[in-house]
Every structure is written in structure tokens, then in C-alpha cells.
Amino acid sequence: xxxxxxxxxxxxxxxxxxxxxxSWMGQFLNELGIEVTRVHTISDEKDLIKIxxxxxxxxxxxxxxxxxxxxxxxxxxxxxxxxxxxxxxxxDESVDNYVRDLFKSRNIPFSxxxxxxxxxxxNCEVLFNKAGTAPGMWFHENDCYLAVLPGVxxxxxxxxxxxxxxxLREVWESVGYIHTExxxxxxxxxxxxxxxxxxxxxxxxxxxxxxxxxxSFGQVTLRVTGKGETKEQATNxxxxxxxFIKLKAGPFIYGSSKETTLSEAVGEILKSKNLTIATxxxxxxxxxxxxxxxxxxxxxxxxxxxxxxxxxxKVNQLGVKKEDLEQVGAVSKEVALQMAKGVSxxxxxxxxxxxxxxxxxxxxxxxxxxxxxxxxIFGLGQHFAVKAFFTKDRIANRERTSVVALEIIRRLLSGxxxxxxxxKKEFA
Amino acid sequence: xxxxxxxxxxxxxxxxxxxxxxSWMGQFLNELGIEVTRVHTISDEKDLIKIxxxxxxxxxxxxxxxxxxxxxxxxxxxxxxxxxxxxxxxxDESVDNYVRDLFKSRNIPFSxxxxxxxxxxxNCEVLFNKAGTAPGMWFHENDCYLAVLPGVxxxxxxxxxxxxxxxLREVWESVGYIHTExxxxxxxxxxxxxxxxxxxxxxxxxxxxxxxxxxSFGQVTLRVTGKGETKEQATNxxxxxxxFIKLKAGPFIYGSSKETTLSEAVGEILKSKNLTIATxxxxxxxxxxxxxxxxxxxxxxxxxxxxxxxxxxKVNQLGVKKEDLEQVGAVSKEVALQMAKGVSxxxxxxxxxxxxxxxxxxxxxxxxxxxxxxxxIFGLGQHFAVKAFFTKDRIANRERTSVVALEIIRRLLSGxxxxxxxxKKEFA
Numbered sequence: 001x002x003x004x005x006x007x008x009x010x011x012x013x014x015x016x017x018x019x020x021x022x023s024w025m026g027q028f029l030n031e032l033g034i035e036v037t038r039v040h041t042i043s044d045e046k047d048l049i050k051i052x053x054x055x056x057x058x059x060x061x062x063x064x065x066x067x068x069x070x071x072x073x074x075x076x077x078x079x080x081x082x083x084x085x086x087x088x089x090x091x092d093e094s095v096d097n098y099v100r101d102l103f104k105s106r107n108i109p110f111s112x113x114x115x116x117x118x119x120x121x122x123n124c125e126v127l128f129n130k131a132g133t134a135p136g137m138w139f140h141e142n143d144c145y146l147a148v149l150p151g152v153x154x155x156x157x158x159x160x161x162x163x164x165x166x167x168l169r170e171v172w173e174s175v176g177y178i179h180t181e182x183x184x185x186x187x188x189x190x191x192x193x194x195x196x197x198x199x200x201x202x203x204x205x206x207x208x209x210x211x212x213x214x215x216s217f218g219q220v221t222l223r224v225t226g227k228g229e230t231k232e233q234a235t236n237x238x239x240x241x242x243x244f245i246k247l248k249a250g251p252f253i254y255g256s257s258k259e260t261t262l263s264e265a266v267g268e269i270l271k272s273k274n275l276t277i278a279t280x281x282x283x284x285x286x287x288x289x290x291x292x293x294x295x296x297x298x299x300x301x302x303x304x305x306x307x308x309x310x311x312x313x314k315v316n317q318l319g320v321k322k323e324d325l326e327q328v329g330a331v332s333k334e335v336a337l338q339m340a341k342g343v344s345x346x347x348x349x350x351x352x353x354x355x356x357x358x359x360x361x362x363x364x365x366x367x368x369x370x371x372x373x374x375x376x377i378f379g380l381g382q383h384f385a386v387k388a389f390f391t392k393d394r395i396a397n398r399e400r401t402s403v404v405a406l407e408i409i410r411r412l413l414s415g416x417x418x419x420x421x422x423x424k425k426e427f428a
Numbered sequence: 429x430x431x432x433x434x435x436x437x438x439x440x441x442x443x444x445x446x447x448x449x450x451s452w453m454g455q456f457l458n459e460l461g462i463e464v465t466r467v468h469t470i471s472d473e474k475d476l477i478k479i480x481x482x483x484x485x486x487x488x489x490x491x492x493x494x495x496x497x498x499x500x501x502x503x504x505x506x507x508x509x510x511x512x513x514x515x516x517x518x519x520d521e522s523v524d525n526y527v528r529d530l531f532k533s534r535n536i537p538f539s540x541x542x543x544x545x546x547x548x549x550x551n552c553e554v555l556f557n558k559a560g561t562a563p564g565m566w567f568h569e570n571d572c573y574l575a576v577l578p579g580v581x582x583x584x585x586x587x588x589x590x591x592x593x594x595x596l597r598e599v600w601e602s603v604g605y606i607h608t609e610x611x612x613x614x615x616x617x618x619x620x621x622x623x624x625x626x627x628x629x630x631x632x633x634x635x636x637x638x639x640x641x642x643x644s645f646g647q648v649t650l651r652v653t654g655k656g657e658t659k660e661q662a663t664n665x666x667x668x669x670x671x672f673i674k675l676k677a678g679p680f681i682y683g684s685s686k687e688t689t690l691s692e693a694v695g696e697i698l699k700s701k702n703l704t705i706a707t708x709x710x711x712x713x714x715x716x717x718x719x720x721x722x723x724x725x726x727x728x729x730x731x732x733x734x735x736x737x738x739x740x741x742k743v744n745q746l747g748v749k750k751e752d753l754e755q756v757g758a759v760s761k762e763v764a765l766q767m768a769k770g771v772s773x774x775x776x777x778x779x780x781x782x783x784x785x786x787x788x789x790x791x792x793x794x795x796x797x798x799x800x801x802x803x804x805i806f807g808l809g810q811h812f813a814v815k816a817f818f819t820k821d822r823i824a825n826r827e828r829t830s831v832v833a834l835e836i837i838r839r840l841l842s843g844x845x846x847x848x849x850x851x852k853k854e855f856a
Binding site for chain 2: 012013014015016017018019020022023024025026027028030035036037038039040041042043045048276279281284285286287288289290292293294296297298299302303304305306307308309310312313316317346347348360361362394395398
């Protein structure tokens with residue numbers, strides 16, 4: 001099955017809005033086994049809309065338009081489609097009632113322009129839109145299917161998932177169900193994960209089951225997609241690969257949803273074990289504390305932290321020894337160990353974590369080049385530091401340091417011996 | 429002048445890559461006075477590329493393609509264009525030498541596939557690409573201009589700015605120069621800025637000069653664009669509006685480049701005045717410290733901070749009075765004042781800044797609903813707190829609190845009396 005997408009709206013052509021709808025729909029349809037061959041981005045111009053829809057319908061099995069369904073005068077998609085099919089616009093009572101009720105419940109006066117939302121071409125089937133006021137429309141003309149959707153991404157996605165997907169399954173046997181799972185992993189390189197932890201997965205991968213590695217700073221998200229003729233079949237098919245990955249990489253997986261963050265995972269364990277944490281940050285400058293407190297309810301386990309950017313703060317607030325700062329410098333095992341212990345004791349937390357490093361771009365030396373970082377841990381009967389080496393980029397260094405620090409804590413709390421990136425514990 | 433863009437690449441259709449090139453080019457051409465009427469996103473398929481280029485050239489004055497210029501077998505754009513014009517591919521010696529030198533300088537062995545980069549259709553003019561190995565190409569056939577560019581955004585932008593813009597000026601008198609300036613403003617609402625500070629700007633705005641308000645959390649960026657027949661004319665035209673905005677809103681402007689951040693602006697002033705800062709954060713949880721230390725060289729003025737999430741940390745580390753926590757609560761003027769003074773005195777900084785608030789989603793009460801925030805300031809002979817009220821959203825609350833806190837400091841250091849959002853100073 002071949003599809004073409006038509007994105008309608010001047011804002012897309014003058015660059016005010018980036019066309020994210022097209023890529024989202026491309027991925028969605030691709031996973032359903034429908035190939036998108038072209039995307040047309042066009043202005044709100046009557047003749048252009050009509051001719052583009054007509055031509056695309058001649059060339060493919062499915063056409064989906066987005067945009068131009070609002071209540072104002074520059075929203076003309078619906079009128080164009082009606083003219084193209086020589087269809088009259090008729091009022092859909094259920095949409096009309098729904099929109100009126102919506103306005104009533106929000107205490108907004110209902111104006112005639114909103115009544116326009118319920119007018120649809122007589123030859124369409126309404127795709128009821130509970131995410132907004134503009135209904136989607138479904139047509140079957142000249143051996144081609146046409147879906148007309150609003151351009152608001154949230155509404156478009158709602159209609160694609162809840163309405164269009166089931167219409168497609170209705171009309172094409174081969175269009176089945178998809179089931180996607182995400183497994184989030186930190187502190188292990190993509191190639192190590194693939195070659196040494198997961199091993200050969202080819203026996204799991206086929207036309208029904210696919211796996212994608214999505215890397216970011218110090219993290220890899222695995223996306224497993226299963227396809228099937230039923231929802232159950234799609235789930236079962238992806239489940240086999242998910243189960244195998246969990247078997248092989250279980251302890252490395254910190255989350256099973258796309259949105260879960262590492263600091264959230266750490267927080268969940270701290271909460272369940274009734275433990276508290278405190279941070280002592282130099283090179284990350286508050287980033288780890290920010291990520292921990294990004295999570296609602298983090299006050300249950302986060303006591304606080306000390307950002308010790310200046311050496312005097314390390315000495316006076318965290319009890320770092322002046323002579324160590326002078327002899328081995330701030331970026332050292334000794335200082336990382338003292339910072340972690342210092343903050344844990346001072347704030348009275350079960351766990352203390354510290355960072356000290358050369359974030360860059362300046363401050364590097366031959367012995368300690370930009371990217372050199374020490375992370376210290378104190379608590380749960382442990383007191384150690386690890387040395388990591390990252391990149392030349394300041395932002396990347398800070399992000400990676402934060403990921404590795406949080407992942408060390410997560411593994412420690414989960415009883416894992418192996419440290420992220422096979423880093424070595426160093427002791428006082 | 430009307431233009432069409434053709435984005436070539438399967439990765440755009442299956443949703444792996446979002447087509448940001450098209451919106452960037454749309455804006456760039458629009459500012460040059462060229463209207464983009466259509467964007468075609470198509471796969472790497474020979475016939476489709478040829479017919480789309482041909483048809484677009486028939487319909488418009490300018491066509492620009494991006495993508496498919498790499499050295500591998502699936503990069504076929506160049507071959508398609510040569511076939512379309514019945515042109516032979518010939519070696520461009522200057523490109524060949526450039527690519528060979530580039531490989532030599534990087535110590536990478538030169539392979540024959542790289543030599544392919546220097547082959548171009550005989551009827552084109554090479555647009556020399558110093559940002560990569562694939563040259564751009566410029567054609568004039570059948571009364572239409574065609575630019576063929578690589579898809580890597582960085583290379584495309586280089587060629588658009590350095591090569592295509594001047595070709596367009598060469599062939600069309602009406603295509604002039606554009607000059608864009610950004611003015612960054614924080615702590616003042618978009619409508620207040622527009623209505624009360626700037627006033628009526630219509631006398632400055634015309635076909636040559638435009639102004640855009642780009643809002644984000646607690647901030648507004650003004651984009652002033654001037655167009656002219658010469659670079660000087662474009663600059664002069666925008667300059668008049670920029671000067672007027674500076675006259676009216678000068679003290680509110682913290683930066684004059686797109687990339688400047690508020691924490692960078694604060695840092696610059698602290699550095700120039702030889703002053704130091706320290707942070708005491710509760711609801712922002714380290715975000716302000718992170719933003720300050722995001723800036724390279726911030727160790728010159730940032731001593732550090734204390735994230736006092738738990739009340740005990742407020743008492744023990746910042747000297748907040750236990751009885752105030754019990755009587756008026758952590759989210760109060762008293763606690764904000766004590767936190768700011770505490771961190772400044774403890775860390776020995778010239779300025780201390782504090783935040784305490786209900787970030788949400790939980791923790792709100794009738795008296796202190798989610799979004800209630802106190803910000804405290806100590807130093808430079810001042811000691812006050814302000815109460816702000818933001819939204820129901822945790823992330824937005826934290827971001828806005830950080831912006832307002834930094835903007836208070838910036839205004840204070842700049843000798844301004846007025847606080848962001850006309851907030852009122854409250855004293856002990």
C-alpha cells in the first residue's frame with residue numbers, strides 16, 4: 001500500500017512551524033506496513049489544495065491531509081474537498097452537540113463560527129475527535145481512501161491512533177496492529193550492549209518484529225516493535241524479544257516507558273527503600289540536584305545538595321582538606337571522596353554523591369585534560385570514587401557526568417557490582 | 429518570485445528525520461522576498477526525482493533540492509539532474525583538489541568514492557562548499573534557476589548564505605540583502621512590553637522592516653529584520669527600529685545576540701564589577717546554579733550554592749529559624765530572606781539569591797496554591813524578598829522562578845529600580 005501526505009498551511013512554508021506531523025505520520029504508517037512515497041507541503045490556496053489532493057489520490061492507495069480545519073476564514077480544506085467531490089456540506093448533529101456541550105462545560109459563549117465545525121461533506125464518514133473541535137473525515141472515492149485531519153499535532157495523533165488505524169485495518173487485511181515497547185538503559189555503550197550483552201538477536205527479528213537503538217548522552221533506549229493481525233499477536237510477538245532482552249540485560253534496564261528518566265528511577269528505589277540522598281557538585285554545578293528534583297514528590301528522598309564551585313566552599317562546607325586541594329588538586333580521587341562523605345554527613349543523608357571535573361572548554365592540563373571527571377560515593381557501607389573521561393564539550397561533559405553518577409547510585413541500590421562503562425572503584 | 433523546495437531522502441518519509449531544512453529555507457527565502465509555494469518531500473527514486481524537479485521548474489522561478497549528494501550508491505540526485513538536462517558528468521578540478529587536500533590534512537586515506545564528489549553535470553556552475561565534501565550546483569535552464577544542495581543542515585545553510593543568496597541577487601534585482609538583529613528581554617510580559625514600553629511602532633514597520641515577538645518562559649526575544657538593496661541599506665533600515673527599541677526598552681534588554689542567555693548576561697556584569705554570587709534553592713532545586721555554571725568561566729564569579737530541599741537543611745546549613753518554618757512555613761517571606769542572607773554569609777559572596785515555593789503538582793494549599801514562589805535577595809546593601817505567582821505546571825514554575833530570580837539580580841546590578849513584572853520588594 002502506498003500513501004501520500006499533504007500538509008496544508010502557510011505557516012509551514014514561511015518557516016514559522018516545523019512540519020513534525022509528517023515525520024510522525026511517516027513512522028506510524030510505516031510501522032503499519034504502509035509506505036509513504038511523498039509528502040506535499042502546500043499553502044492554504046484553493047486550487048492548489050484541490051489539484052494536489054486529486055493528483056495524490058490518482059497516484060496512491062491512501063492520502064492523508066492535515067491542517068486547514070479551524071473555524072476561521074483561512075481554513076479552507078473542508079470546502080476544497082467538498083468541491084472536489086461535488087458534495088454538499090451538511091451538518092453532523094453529533095459533532096454539533098459535542099462542540100456545544102464542550103463550550104458550555106467551559107463556560108465559553110458559543111459563536112456561529114464554532115457551528116461551522118459540525119459541517120462536513122455529505123460523502124464522508126466522520127472521524128469523531130474527542131481531542132478538539134474539528135472532526136476528522138474519511139472518504140472512499142475512485143479506489144482511494146482519503147483522511148482529512150486537523151493540523152494540531154495532539155489532535156492529529158489522537159485521530160491517527162484511535163480512528164484512522166482502525167479504518168485502515170477495516171479496509172485492508174494486511175494492515176494489522178502494532179505494539180511498541182521502550183527499554184531504557186544507561187552507562188553502557190551501544191556496541192557493548194549489542195555485542196557483549198544482548199548478543200545475536202537475528203533469530204528474533206523478522207518482518208513482524210523490529211528493534212531500534214536510540215542513543216543519547218550516556219544512554220541507549222531500545223525500541224521494540226511488534227506487528228500482528230490482532231493486538232494480542234502484535235504484543236505477543238514483541239514480548240518474545242522484550243523478554244529475551246530483559247533476560248540478557250535485565251539489571252541494566254532502568255525503565256520500561258519512553259518517558260521514564262534515570263533520576264525518576266533512582267528516586268523510586270530510594271523511596272521504596274526509605275533512603276535519602278544528598279549531592280555535592282562541582283563540575284555539574286547543580287545539574288544532578290536539578291534532575292533529582294525535577295521529579296514530583298522528590299522531597300520524600302532528596303534532602304538537598306551543595307554546589308561547591310569555589311575551593312573555599314569545598315573546604316568550608318564539605319570538609320575537603322586544604323592540603324589535598326593544594327597537593328592533588330580539586331579534580332582528584334581524594335576530593336571526590338571527601339565531598340561525597342562531607343555532604344552525606346552534613347545533611348544527614350543515607351547516600352552522598354559528588355562530582356568534580358574539568359568540564360571545559362578551559363581549565364584542562366596535560367595530566368587532567370578537559371573531560372576528566374571524578375565521581376564520589378558515600379553511604380550504604382561504601383566509600384569509593386571512580387574516574388571517567390568524557391569529551392571536549394562542556395554541555396556533553398556535564399550531562400554524561402550526571403548520567404553516570406545517577407546510574408552508579410541506581411546500580412548500588414539494586415545490588416549490582418558492575419559499575420557503568422566498567423569503571424573501577426578506587427578507595428581512599 | 430516563486431520557489432519550490434524538493435527534499436530528497438527516504439529517512440524523511442519514514443520519520444527518522446524531521447525536515448527542519450525546509451522550514452529554515454522557507455524563512456530564509458521569505459526574508460529575501462521569495463515566496464515558497466510548495467515543498468515536496470520524496471524518496472531516493474530516480475523517476476520521481478526527475479519528474480518532480482522538471483515539474484517544479486515548469487511551475488516556478490526557482491527550485492532548490494536538498495539531499496542525495498553523498499558518496500554512496502543511494503545518493504542519486506546528481507545523476508538524475510544530469511540525465512534530466514542531457515548533460516555529461518565532468519570532473520571539477522578545484523573540488524577534486526579541495527577534497528583530496530581535506531583528506532590529507534585529516535590523515536584519512538582517499539578512496540575512489542570520494543573522487544565521485546568532484547563529478548558535476550557539465551551545464552552547472554559549482555557552488556563551492558567549504559563546509560563539506562559535496563559541492564552545491566547552480567543551473568539556469570528553461571527560464572528557471574535550480575540549486576542542488578547537500579541535505580546536511582550545516583552544509584545547506586552554509587551554501588544558502590554564502591553562495592545561493594548572492595546568485596539570487598545576481599539574477600534578480602529585487603532580491604536584496606537582509607539583516608537580522610535579536611534583542612532579548614526578561615521579566616516583562618509580551619503585551620506590557622508592546623503596549624506600555626514600546627508603544628506604537630507602525631511608523632517603523634513597512635515592506636523593508638519587520639518585527640517579531642518570540643516568547644518563551646518569562647522571556648521575550650524581539651527579532652528585527654531589515655531588507656535592502658545593499659547590505660548597508662538593510663542594516664541601516666533595521667537599525668532605526670533597533671535604536672528606537674533600545675531607546676524605549678534599553679534597560680530591559682539583557683542581550684543582543686540570539687544565543688545570549690540570561691545567566692550569561694548576569695555573569696558578565698558580575699565579572700565586570702568583580703562581584704561573586706551564591707544560590708540557596710528550594711523549589712528550583714539547583715536549576716539556577718546549573719544555569720549559572722552552564723557558562724564557561726563562571727567559576728570567576730560563582731562560588732556555589734546550597735540546595736535546601738529538606739527543612740533541616742534550611743535550618744542547619746542556611747540558618748533559617750525553626751520557629752519561622754513552624755509558624756509561617758517554608759514558602760514565606762521570612763524563609764526566603766533568611767536563605768538569601770544565610771548562603772551569602774556562609775559562602776562569603778557579595779550577592780545571595782534564594783527561592784522557595786510550591787512547584788507542584790502536589791503540596792498546594794488554599795493560602796499557598798501551586799505556583800506560589802518567594803525569591804530572596806541579599807547583598808549590595810539590599811535585603812528583600814518578592815512574592816510571585818506562576819502556573820500549575822512544575823517544569824514551567826521552576827523555569828520561570830529561575831528567570832525572575834536572575835533578572836532581579838541583573839536589574840539590581842544595573843542600578844534599575846523596577847523589578848520584573850512590577851513585583852514589589854518586601855522587607856523583614
